[in-house]
Amino acid sequence: MLLLVALIAAPAHAKVQPGMISPSDWSAYGARFIDTSGRVIDDANGRISHSEGQGYGMLLAYLADDKATFERIWTFTRTELLIRDDGLAAWRWDPNADPHVTDINVASDGDILIAYALALAGQAWNVPAYDRSATRIAQALGQQVIRREGGRLVLLPGATGFSVGERPDGPVLNLSYWIFEAFPVLARLAPEIDWEGLAASGRELLSLARLGPAKLPPDWISAPADGPLEPAQGFEPVFGYNSLRIVLYLLRAGITDTDVQKAILNNWMVQNGGMPAIVNIPTGKALARLSEPGYRMLAATLACAIDGTAIPADLRRLQPSQYYPSTLYLLSLSLVGEKYPTCLR
Amino acid sequence: MLVLIGAAAVPAIGQQFTSPTSSEGTAAPSSTAPAPKVDDSALRFFAAQGDSRRLEAEMARLRALYPNWQPPKDLFSPTPDQDPDLVRLWQLFAEGKFSDIRAAIAQRQAAEPDWQPPADLVTRLDEGEAARRLVNAAEAKQWASVLRIATDTPGMLVCGNMDVLWRVAEAFVRTDATERAKDVYAYILRSCSDPKERLATAQKAMQVLDGPELDSLLALQRAKPDGTPEFASLRGDLLRSLVGRAAQDATLNVSAEDIDALEQLARNGSTADDALVLGWYAFRRGNAAQALDWFKLALDRKGGASAAEGYVLALEASGRALEAEPIAYQWRDAGADNRTAYIDLMAGLLSASPPPRLDQSIVARFAPVVSQDKSATGAQALGWYAYNTGQIRTAASWFRTAVQWAPEDEVSAFGLALSSVRLKDTATLDAIAATWVGKSERILALVSPATRRQLASRAPASSPLPLPAAVAPTPIARPAAVATSVKPAAPMPLHPAPTDRVGTNDTGRAPESSAGRGGAACSRAGAPAFRADRLSADDAVARGWCLLDLDRPREAINAFDVGIRNGAGRTAEDAAYGKSLAYLRLGLTNQAQVAAIETAQPPARAVELSVDLLTQRAIAAYRDARYVEAILALDERNRLAPEQQDLMMIRAWCYFKLRDFASAGRIFKALRAAGYADAGAGIDAIMATTRQWRS
Structure with a gap:
């Protein structure tokens, strides 16, 4: 019954409004992680930039209703990363390399975030050029990385290197690249792509990917047509920094009642004292507990959404630590502010 | 889809370069035409900054857009009514801070929804960003993207953006549209005036074009102030590269x-x-x-x-x-x-x-x-x-x-x-x-x-x-x-012995073409005459074959040399062929090739057919991983014609596959010494396999 409600409710939630991030949190984030050229800096990762970070930056700027910063980040993204022949973004940009793009491959969640932010901003701020760019990226995603592989409609993580033809254990997928909230928005711009089918296969894969004693989805998973899901070869078999955000993406898309969310909630709340953890899939043992505010906010948001638990006092404003947890924090806080305001009382 | 985009871009840009712009083509008879409304804010900014290079470029651009336009007389006088925001924006533009300009425009529009930035600034900003994006795409070898950006923003394809023009030309070359690259080079040589850029353009053209196409481009040269043609110095480069290539490749002819x-x-x-x-x-x-x-x-x-x-x-x-x-x-x-x-x-x-x-x-x-x-x-x-x-x-x-x-x-x-x-x-x-x-x-x-x-x-x-x-x-x-x-x-x-060759005719190494030859001619009787260089060419060649049969390649070479020197026609050909075999037997492949072309082989020789057949057989066997057979076919072929470098590569890889690294290595090294760069890969493979090489 609950599930049914969530499904019906989902389209209504699809459109997030600008203004859900406070000016003070946003300026603290920008001062720390966005330079004047519009580059979003991953300070825990050699101060490189990537398509995912640019996409997060644009989405957060939209949520903060900051048109100027949105333009700044988009200008950098367009001139420095959106240079591929196929219309998708190069994923990796290194300030210390020349040329700066050190890997021309794609990280498809970055492209989804960029197109999603453009589509939201284009409509809310009435900028047709944003809509046009979002449409082009969405169409390119449909041509390059949204494909039927291993018997399912999947989102390949990159333009090269992950498909059935390129890996013996292919397709290799990253389930945290399914940013469910973006699909209905992009469907408006590129209706020829089966976004609903992509969302459905994402939900199915998440259900099947509960592996190991802890029943958690690994960051990188092999999903062949003729066999069970397994951690992909060549990657650490962990529920790690990638998979952490699955919870957030499901909740932001209005999905609250899946088995995988329950498994994650159990692992964080019962096994690891309210903290997200990096968990080894084969053993089910926690390799590290993540106490940084940004990660703890993920657990607090999940508890809020499922049990109505109030957000702890120390998590009510941004304490910028590093780019990634700070980004997850702002996305979580804006979600709570919009959909679960009672958790902030 | 990609190809389509690329192909669509090509004609559009091609036109850009092949048809002269209308502003240049049509003389303006229009004292009656109304004076155009020209946005001169950029002009005033560059004038105020004393940036004469940008000022001139902007004037040239405005003149191209509006043939009747005259620069304002008060360009250098202070303009107190100018919007301070615009001064700042042009300042940012001059510094190449495009993101800052975009942010500033958005900020001002958020405060003043009706405010519009000057059209000129927006155009220049679009072009500046497109140029930067195009260069980034070229650096990442995204050539279709380069051409698409150029098509979308043709306004940036001007002499002031020489790097962009060069990269567009390169994108055409890389997408096999050399003809269109030529159009770009021709556009530059017809329209642009910087002597260094012109010279560099000619040099770039030389790397991708030759023959009449190149000549027609170089014909666009102008006279230098001292009266000499500006590309005279390139003539030497051209000759050098021509002869240099012919030195590597005997099939190239140089006049x-x-x-x-x-x-x-x-x-x-x-x-x-x-x-x-x-x-x-x-x-x-x-x-x-x-x-x-x-x-x-x-x-x-x-x-x-x-x-x-x-x-x-x-x-x-x-x-x-x-x-x-x-x-x-x-x-x-x-x-x-x-x-x-x-x-x-x-x-x-x-x-x-x-x-x-x-x-x-x-x-x-x-x-x-x-x-x-x-x-x-x-x-x-x-x-x-x-x-x-x-x-x-x-x-x-x-x-x-x-x-x-x-x-x-x-x-x-x-x-x-x-x-x-x-x-x-x-x-x-x-x-x-x-x-x-x-x-x-x-x-x-x-x-x-x-x-x-x-x-x-x-x-x-x-x-x-x-x-x-x-x-x-x-x-x-x-x-x-x-x-x-x-x-x-x-x-x-x-000619080593890989494992599978047991029982093959390992002793009959003399080339078949020498069978029945020599024998007596090898005798001492010939020696004094030979030493005195008075041996007839035929006898010398016979002596050469005989010595080769005796596995005395060094002496055979001397004998064949006499044959080449004193003989003609068929005898000289035989001698040259024998000499190349002798060198091959010594493992001196460089010299073997020289000897092989010392006297051109006749075009219609009966052996050619069998040479072709054996070549095909060897290649087919190699492809099917039947390496021993490939070597045997090559051996047979070797008796009929000197082995060219690509076949030597195949032979070497066969030995490699048969794990006869010594033989493979010797051939790879000889080929590399002869300037055959691909052989390096073979040497590396051996090094890697035999672990002599740590990286």
Whole structure:
């Protein structure tokens, strides 16, 4: 019954409004992680930039209703990363390399975030050029990385290197690249792509990917047509920094009642004292507990959404630590502010 | 889809460059036309900044857009009414801070929803961003993207954005639209005026175009202030690259005028470059004497390692190997090619039979180089030299060293086996025979009378039997007659014995074309006449084949040289062919190729068909991973025609696949020394497989 409600409710939630991030949190984030050229800096990762970070930056700027910063980040993204022949973004940009793009491959969640932010901003701020760019990226995603592989409609993580033809254990997928909230928005711009089918296969894969004693989805998973899901070869078999955000993406898309969310909630709340953890899939043992505010906010948001638990006092404003947890924090806080305001009382 | 986008971009940009812009084409008769409303904010900003370069570029742009436009007279007077925000925006534009401008515009529009930035600023900003994006796309080799950006923003394709124009031209080249690249270059040479950029444009065009297309571009040159044509200096570059390419590829033709012109440049100049190019050209075309002169000139002009290498090879090819030795030795450490040249030269000298009279110091100073390089070829040559001069114990020691360094090398093992026979060292002999059982009949024959009989019954009458029992070679004495000569084989790198070749005709190594030839002509009777260079060409060639049959390639080369010098037509062709085979047998592939083109082979020779068939058979076998068969086909082909470099590569990879790394390595190295760059991959593969190489 609950599930049914969530499904019906989902389209209504699809459109997030600008203004859900406070000016003070946003300026603290920008001062720390966005330079004047519009580059979003991953300070825990050699101060490189990537398509995912640019996409997060644009989405957060939209949520903060900051048109100027949105333009700044988009200008950098367009001139420095959106240079591929196929219309998708190069994923990796290194300030210390020349040329700066050190890997021309794609990280498809970055492209989804960029197109999603453009589509939201284009409509809310009435900028047709944003809509046009979002449409082009969405169409390119449909041509390059949204494909039927291993018997399912999947989102390949990159333009090269992950498909059935390129890996013996292919397709290799990253389930945290399914940013469910973006699909209905992009469907408006590129209706020829089966976004609903992509969302459905994402939900199915998440259900099947509960592996190991802890029943958690690994960051990188092999999903062949003729066999069970397994951690992909060549990657650490962990529920790690990638998979952490699955919870957030499901909740932001209005999905609250899946088995995988329950498994994650159990692992964080019962096994690891309210903290997200990096968990080894084969053993089910926690390799590290993540106490940084940004990660703890993920657990607090999940508890809020499922049990109505109030957000702890120390998590009510941004304490910028590093780019990634700070980004997850702002996305979580804006979600709570919009959909679960009672958790902030 | 991608291709479509690329293709769509091509005609659009092509037009951009082929049709002159209307503003240039039409004269403006319009004193009556209304004065256009021109946005001159950029102009005023650059004037205020004193940025004359940008000011001029902007004026040129506005004139192109509005032919009737005149710059305002008050350009340099202060303009108090100017919007301070705009001054700041143009300032940011001048600094290339595009993101800041976009942010500032958005900020102002958030506060003043009706405010619009000047159209001129937006256009310039779009073009600036597109140029930056295009350069980034080019750096990432996203050529379709480069062309798409150029099509979307044609306004940036102007002389002021030379880097962008060059990269668009490169994108056309990389997408096989060279014709359109030519359009871009022509546009630049017709429209743009910076002398350095014009020269660089011509140089870029030279790298991708040639013939009449290039000529028509270079014809767009202008006169320099001193009256000389601006691209005169490029003529030399052009010749140099033309002749340089022909030196690598014998199928390319260079006109006599071009050669003359480069020769004149070389003589009148003071650097070694041109002489070097001419040296290699002459050498690779078989003109060793001329090559020698150019390499000498290059050496005198401090042409360095390449000049020394060429000089050594040319001297050696002229039959003056002994003279080459001091130079080869002096330059041995200058580079890998020099090292190889020295070792090959010494290997040739030392392996000759009868051994040449060598100063002991020459041999003595070669030995440490061999040890340092762990050169199996060198060790083996020292082995033969010692063997042929009766120093059997020394010979055994060098052969043993060669076997250690190249355990798969049959020739070294054979040398060690022969030496062991002479030293009555049965333990060593048995050990070698055990290693090579099933792989080398001639080694087995040293311990097995049955194999010996078998070989003897099978060998053609004119072939030498590699049987020590028939004769214990008297070291210094020259082997006099066929029947008694058992001469240790000179190194024969192209002809080792891979495992699967047991039972094939390993002894009948003489080329088929020589069958039935020679014999008597090899006799002593010919020798004095030969020494006096009075032997007829036919007799000389017959003597050459005969010597080759006796596995005395060095002497055979001398005989074939007489044939080439004194003969004509078919005889000279035969001689050149024989000479190339002799070089191949010595493992000196560079020279083999020279010899092969010394006299052009006739076009319609009956063997050509079988050469083609054998080539196909070899390639097919190689593709099917039937490596032994591929080698056999190549062997057969080798008797009919010299092996070209690509087939040598196939042969080498076959040996590699059969794990005969010594043979594969020798060919790869010889090919690399001959300038065949792909051979490097083979050497690396061997290094990687045999773990000699740590990266």
